[in-house]
Amino acid sequence: MHHISRVLGSILRHDAKLNTAKLALLRSLNDVVLAYAGIELHGKGVVVPLRILAEFWVAYYWAFMDEERPIFQGPRARRSGKVWNDFAFREELTALKQYWLTTPFGSRRPSDGFVVVAEMKASRATEIYPSDFISLYRRVIKRIVGVIKYPIQYAGPSNQYYSVFSRPASASTWTNAVWLPTTVPVEQCLLLSNELWQGFKDLSLWIEALCIHEWSLFTERIRDERGASVSRGEVYTLLTERPDNRRPLTWERNQIDILLMEGRQFSCPWTGKRLKIGSYDLDHIIPVSIYPINELWNLVPADPYFNSHRKRARLPNTKMLERARPAFSSTYVNYRNSQVLSRVFNQDTFLRSGLDQNTEEDVIALAVTNIVAAVADSRNVAQF
Numbered sequence: 001m002h003h004i005s006r007v008l009g010s011i012l013r014h015d016a017k018l019n020t021a022k023l024a025l026l027r028s029l030n031d032v033v034l035a036y037a038g039i040e041l042h043g044k045g046v047v048v049p050l051r052i053l054a055e056f057w058v059a060y061y062w063a064f065m066d067e068e069r070p071i072f073q074g075p076r077a078r079r080s081g082k083v084w085n086d087f088a089f090r091e092e093l094t095a096l097k098q099y100w101l102t103t104p105f106g107s108r109r110p111s112d113g114f115v116v117v118a119e120m121k122a123s124r125a126t127e128i129y130p131s132d133f134i135s136l137y138r139r140v141i142k143r144i145v146g147v148i149k150y151p152i153q154y155a156g157p158s159n160q161y162y163s164v165f166s167r168p169a170s171a172s173t174w175t176n177a178v179w180l181p182t183t184v185p186v187e188q189c190l191l192l193s194n195e196l197w198q199g200f201k202d203l204s205l206w207i208e209a210l211c212i213h214e215w216s217l218f219t220e221r222i223r224d225e226r227g228a229s230v231s232r233g234e235v236y237t238l239l240t241e242r243p244d245n246r247r248p249l250t251w252e253r254n255q256i257d258i259l260l261m262e263g264r265q266f267s268c269p270w271t272g273k274r275l276k277i278g279s280y281d282l283d284h285i286i287p288v289s290i291y292p293i294n295e296l297w298n299l300v301p302a303d304p305y306f307n308s309h310r311k312r313a314r315l316p317n318t319k320m321l322e323r324a325r326p327a328f329s330s331t332y333v334n335y336r337n338s339q340v341l342s343r344v345f346n347q348d349t350f351l352r353s354g355l356d357q358n359t360e361e362d363v364i365a366l367a368v369t370n371i372v373a374a375v376a377d378s379r380n381v382a383q384f
Contacts, residue, residue: 004199005206007164011155012210019074019086020215021151028056029192029212033200035291036180037366037374038353045177046192050168052180053190054144055117058093058137062113064219064240065094071230071238072222087144096136103129111243118292119247121351123344145188152190161273166191169367181354204378209299212239242289249282249299255341256282256301256334265332268303269327270320275301285328287313290381295348296341297368299329310384315376317383321369328365 008026015022032048039046064071074086085091100106100116119125120137149168156163172185180207183189192200200207216232216239223229257277260266266275283302286293290313302311316324335345346357353367376383 004195005203007156008199008203010205011164012207012214015155016158017218020218021074021087021147023211023215023218023309024060025053025151027060027205027215029196030054030200030204030207030211031056032180033197033363034204034375034378036265036352037201037378038371039178039180039259041178041194041197043103043194045174045194047171047174047177047179047183047189048192049183050145050148050179050188050190050294051141052182053148054141055121057144058096058140059111059113059117060239061087061089061221062097062116063110063241065090065097067094067098070094070224071235072224072373073219074222088147091142092136092143095134096140099133099136102130103133104357109241109243110238111379114243114292115247118243118294122294123296123347124251132195149188152368160348181350181352201291201374203376205299205380208379212236215239243292244288247294250292252296252299252341253282256280257336259334259341260336264337266301266331267327267335268306269304269324269331270316271303271306272305272327273303275303281307283307285368286315286375290315290379291311291375293352296345297332297349297352297364300328312334314382314384315372317376318373320384321372325365325369326364328368329362332361332364 001340011022011026017023029048032052036046036225061073064073070090072086076086096116097112100112101108105115105119106112116137119129120134122128126134152168153161155165168188168190170186171179171183171189174189174191179193213236216235219235220229254265260275261276265282267273268275268280280301281298282303284293285298285300288294332345335341349355349359349364350357352371353364355364355367375381
């Protein structure tokens with residue numbers, strides 16, 4: 001573990017950096033390990049699509065993309081009389097941000113990049129958002145994938161290529177490794193060794209803090225055409241703001257109300273209280289402020305008083321998680337008894353854990369408790 005911390009710490013502190021790409025790479029790998037903490041590896045390496053890393057880059061760089069007040073993330077080269085952008089994806093990501101402001105959930109909050117990514121990963125995205133918005137989002141992802149290859153190549157000693165991370169290749173290159181859910185055989189991926197994966201998992205809190213610290217210092221040193229810069233404190237605030245729960249869950253609540261009217265029983269996983277129509281909250285097991293996941297496995301009916309006065313934006317501790325697991329399982333059984341919710345639940349579960357529609361609900365509930373426990377271990381957040 002000391003070797004891994006030394007390698008990653010050296011990249012963050014001492015590697016030569018023309019821009020913030022190496023910082024974004026390590027932060028996104030760290031977040032991927034956290035997001036898929038429930039995956040069973042059995043000692044194998046992990047195939048990580050560059051597409052998934054790019055989704056995190058959308059969230060990180062969102063706050064720096066603004067037509068009126070761009071915050072540059074590296075020097076801008078002048079070639080053939082033209083000033084080039086710091087990143088090849090700035091133009092497209094700025095356009096996506098402007099388009100987002102016209103959508104129902106759009107706002108100017110720095111953390112809206114996390115909201116956009118969560119919305120685009122949702123099962124019902126194509127039913128909610130215009131096709132040209134989705135197309136623009138996909139173009140942004142494709143453009144970022146092209147950029148991510150460079151910090152992968154240059155991370156580590158300056159006279160060596162691919163000294164820390166392997167050269168990206170199609171997923172089909174690696175048959176004796178664990179593929180993340182939704183990985184497509186032909187897409188470009190990075191093979192993360194089991195040692196590195198475990199290193200990110202064990203050092204997650206430290207890596208996150210050091211990434212943000214170094215990112216703030218780097219950005220503060222950049223000057224725009226007028227010689228102005230942004231303070232490290234402002235950059236830190238932009239990088240650490242978390243999204244709010246502005247997405248209305250009326251569609252999900254309506255489907256649960258139908259199940260209740262049909263005689264299905266729901267109990268609060270935290271108090272055991274039996275719930276009725278109009279007397280429950282739809283609770284995020286992992287709060288949006290910690291990790292913006294609107295996937296159905298992360299949404300459970302709960303006692304409204306306990307949810308608003310005790311749980312709030314906190315994570316359940318180990319004892320509470322174990323006690324809640326049977327309620328998670330019975331809730332998931334109910335979801336699968338809805339023709340509408342079943343499809344969404346199965347898709348969302350596979351997206352996060354790779355468990356298919358034939359997986360028993362208690363197995364899914366166990367996977368969920370493992371994910372929640374991993375998030376709690378990796379982030380310094382309050383528990384109940």
